[in-house]
Amino acid sequence: MTDAPRDPELPRGVALAWGVAANPQRGPKRELSIERIVEAAMEIADAGGLAAVSMASVATSLGFTTMSLYRYVSAKDDLVLLMGEAGFGVPPETVAEADGWRDGLLAWSRAQVDVYRRHPWLLDIPIGGGLPATPNNIAWLDAGLAVLEGTVLDPHERVAVALLVLSHTRWQGTIERSYVAAAAAAGTSPDELDTAAANLLAQLITPEAFPEVHRALLAGAFGPEGGDPFAFGLDRILDGIRQYLDTRPADATVPPPAAPADPPEIEHDPKVREAGKAVREAEKALREARKREREARKAAVSRRA
Template sequence: MADDTAGPEMPRAIALAWGTVPSPQRGPKREFSLDQVLDAAVMLADADGIDAVTMPAVAQALGLTAMSLYRYVSSKETLLLLLQETGMGVPPESIGQAKGWRAGLEAYAEASGAVYRRHPWMLDITISGIASTPNNLAWFEAGLAALADTTLSREERVAVVLQVSGHARFRALVERGYADRADEAGEQLSGIVLSEARLLGRLVTEDRFPELHATLGSGALVDARFDNFDFGLARLLDGVAHYIGPTVGSHASPVR
């Protein structure tokens, strides 16, 4: 009779990320460690994007045959999962050292953005659920820990961390898009923004888009002194603070 209490079998890719796959006892000795293979994959991705990371390309970077690489990772899907885990790294201590939940989440958002700036290709990896690899879980833990002394329920803490993570990811996605446009055009980012505003000025009429027309006329879209994303994160956290209320102290509160 089947054991209904048995947990699901751990996929090999996840086991590799956790270091629980034993080294093979037979076969030729490996020339590289798995970490060295992943370092080579990260270098390819940093240079030419996620599409450049193929099994033959990584093998060539290491001086291996494509078939030899399968002794380290069994598929491209496994390679990409481990690549994302390597690129994510561990969360910085600044998150846990921050004073108060708000400062902790601000540090969390800043650190998340820094990861995407270092490795823009990570924005091209599809999110299909909560990643079950150690570094990804360490980031999730850091976000939840920032909220540990609040009265938010466990479900509410998860929701807040996901919102802050999503904000950081969207910011990085937009910033990368503008940066890529500027590079392709050989212009400064400010020039791209100004050209965009001028084009909109030709297309947006007051009768059809009255609010957008007024916004363009005010210069709001080209005001470099105002950071839309900093403002958005601040208002998001204001909303959380208002929801929590004034009863939060420095000591842990019971979890609802």
């Protein structure tokens, strides 16, 4: 008789996140706990980034040996997973209380940006393949999907919309973190950093060489007065979703995505190879000319200074 298939064993970190992992049999006078370990690791990451977190650094901050931690968390990867779970927490009630799907997605996105601002190291946690596997991560996804309930979107489309907004939100968190780090290193503010960068570009960019960038510079598009590009981008994403909702019949079915087309075959014609070589040489010459132009502009700026 064939044995019944066994349920797959949960990874230790996932089991800890769900609270279904076996507790350690031994511990240093029960003064240590998974919660204390994760909290200490998050404090280290908040101060020095995810790279500063190690089992040894966490143990030192708690006043225990590294081996003591391994009785609770068997690997650093499990600790990072639990840090991410605690760092994200649960989505705020403002998402569920929002008026309509658009306000709901706006609240959902803004709440995630706030999380990245509190714990920038969350952006350094690798995104694993497949679905989220821990309770808080699933709660965030569930909250994003819930605001789309009542629309004509089917479950596949709701997931796609949530991922679209999530990708924009994560990119905003990444860029904002870079600005804050660069400003801190320069001893200035992100807005002042923007202004200084725009002033530098204004000395290098000419309307003849880069007409569109020059026009944007004159309009102040690269400075703090240019407004919030992330809010603008998210609004346009939501406009697109609104248009799709307005034009999609409630009973429509979404066709599966088309398979990628095979790349066109290029005949092995000597003329084709010669033309390709000529293009590459022209591109190389253009790059070299632009390099010389940048060097000349840099020298001119140095002389004026």
